Amino acid sequence: MQFIDLHRQYEKIERQVNSRIASVLDHKGFIEGPEVTEFEEKLKEYTGVQYVLTCASGTDALTIPLMAYNVKKEDAIFVPSFSFFASAESISLAGATPVFVDSDEKTFNIDSVDLEEKIKVVLEEGKLNPKGIVAVDLFGLSANYYKIKAIAEKYNLFLLEDAAQGFGGRIGEKKACSFGDVSGTSFFPAKPLGCYGDGGAIFTNSKSMYEKMKSIHVHGQGKDKYENNTIGLNSRLDTIQAAILIEKLNIFDEELKKRNIVAQKYTDMLNSILEIPQIPQNYFSSWAQYTVKAKSKEERNRIVLKMKEHGIPVMIYYPVPIHKSKAFRMIQSWNMDKTEHLSEVVFSLPMHPYLEDEEIEKICLALKDSIR
Numbered sequence: 314m315q316f317i318d319l320h321r322q323y324e325k326i327e328r329q330v331n332s333r334i335a336s337v338l339d340h341k342g343f344i345e346g347p348e349v350t351e352f353e354e355k356l357k358e359y360t361g362v363q364y365v366l367t368c369a370s371g372t373d374a375l376t377i378p379l380m381a382y383n384v385k386k387e388d389a390i391f392v393p394s395f396s397f398f399a400s401a402e403s404i405s406l407a408g409a410t411p412v413f414v415d416s417d418e419k420t421f422n423i424d425s426v427d428l429e430e431k432i433k434v435v436l437e438e439g440k441l442n443p444k445g446i447v448a449v450d451l452f453g454l455s456a457n458y459y460k461i462k463a464i465a466e467k468y469n470l471f472l473l474e475d476a477a478q479g480f481g482g483r484i485g486e487k488k489a490c491s492f493g494d495v496s497g498t499s500f501f502p503a504k505p506l507g508c509y510g511d512g513g514a515i516f517t518n519s520k521s522m523y524e525k526m527k528s529i530h531v532h533g534q535g536k537d538k539y540e541n542n543t544i545g546l547n548s549r550l551d552t553i554q555a556a557i558l559i560e561k562l563n564i565f566d567e568e569l570k571k572r573n574i575v576a577q578k579y580t581d582m583l584n585s586i587l588e589i590p591q592i593p594q595n596y597f598s599s600w601a602q603y604t605v606k607a608k609s610k611e612e613r614n615r616i617v618l619k620m621k622e623h624g625i626p627v628m629i630y631y632p633v634p635i636h637k638s639k640a641f642r643m644i645q646s647w648n649m650d651k652t653e654h655l656s657e658v659v660f661s662l663p664m665h666p667y668l669e670d671e672e673i674e675k676i677c678l679a680l681k682d683s684i685r
């Protein structure tokens with residue numbers, strides 16, 4: 314059994330994907346070919362966001378907007394520590410200072426009460442200037458944007474949505490990638506919408522931000538290749554990856570429905586034996602991960618071992634909170650109790666649209682056996 318089974322998806326769309334790749338090989342516009350523009354148009358349509366810029370990775374999809382905001386070392390950017398490393402790495406890459414925020418134990422997303430606390434602490438300390446918030450749509454669930462946006466407005470901060478795992482999710486009818494002043498997503502193969510390599514996209518309704526970011530993503534270029542106005546990057550989505558993504562986007566909504574059915578089956582079978590993920594009312598998750606909680610670190614580690622014995626792949630996202638990583642240990646951080654607890658008890662079950670009923674049952678039975 315695979316944790317994420319990309320083979321079954323490929324079997325379904327093999328002919329379409331191969332023919333799209335063949336067509337790129339035929340026209341040879343490998344960099345910024347017509348498929349890139351076609352895919353950007355499709356992303357606009359899908360998310361309802363006005364400007365979309367594809368780039369080379371989800372990490373760049375966060376770094377480029379932060380570079381466009383022209384952040385400095387004295388600028389504090391608030392970010393949850395319970396996330397993938399790149400959520401904070403991008404802040405340092407762009408030259409600013411991350412300030413870590415605790416997460417909500419039910420939704421795994423940034424805790425809005427702690428967010429305001431940390432902003433106040435930074436203001437009182439007076440060393441850094443609060444500048445922005447990076448909110449993460451962890452495991453496919455959009456963060457609490459009602460509250461986060463109000464805080465961003467109150468303290469005059471920009472809001473960057475890290476939707477690397479969130480693409481396809483929504484709150485009511487509003488889609489992920491439309492919640493930030495700028496939003497970034499990833500097309501890494503294991504994400505809800507993945508390509509066959511690295512890739513990312515940036516979303517905004519601000520024309521001026523779009524223009525700055527478009528320049529930064531190709532060496533800070535101006536009117537042409539040899540006019541360079543700022544320091545930028547080389548961060549483009551390959552044409553072949555765009556071609557693959559166009560075909561994958563065609564079946565994406567159907568896959569989202571299937572992911573939600575899988576999640577519901579897990580929930581029905583597991584809710585009496587352990588703490589299952591909570592989806593707030595009016596939210597629709599893209600189920601990048603199905604993440605549950607054990608009662609203690611010891612129990613979690615025992616379960617993970619036993620599941621391996623049953624031949625079931627389980628993963629731990631994330632065993633080390635970002636503020637405890639070697640790279641960020643020297644950054645000052647205040648009270649992160651909930652994050653530290655989460656990193657000790659969470660684990661994730663296989664999740665993809667092509668899980669069969671028998672597999673789900675097998676996983677749940679193994680889990681029941683592992684908990685006893």
Ligand SMILES: *Cc1c(COP(=O)(O)O)cnc(C)c1O
Nearest residue numbers: 370371372397399400477499501
């Ligand atoms: C995967 C991921 C990223 C980075 O995306 P890449 O495409 O791997 O660079 C950033 N943030 C989160 C929350 C992620 O899960």
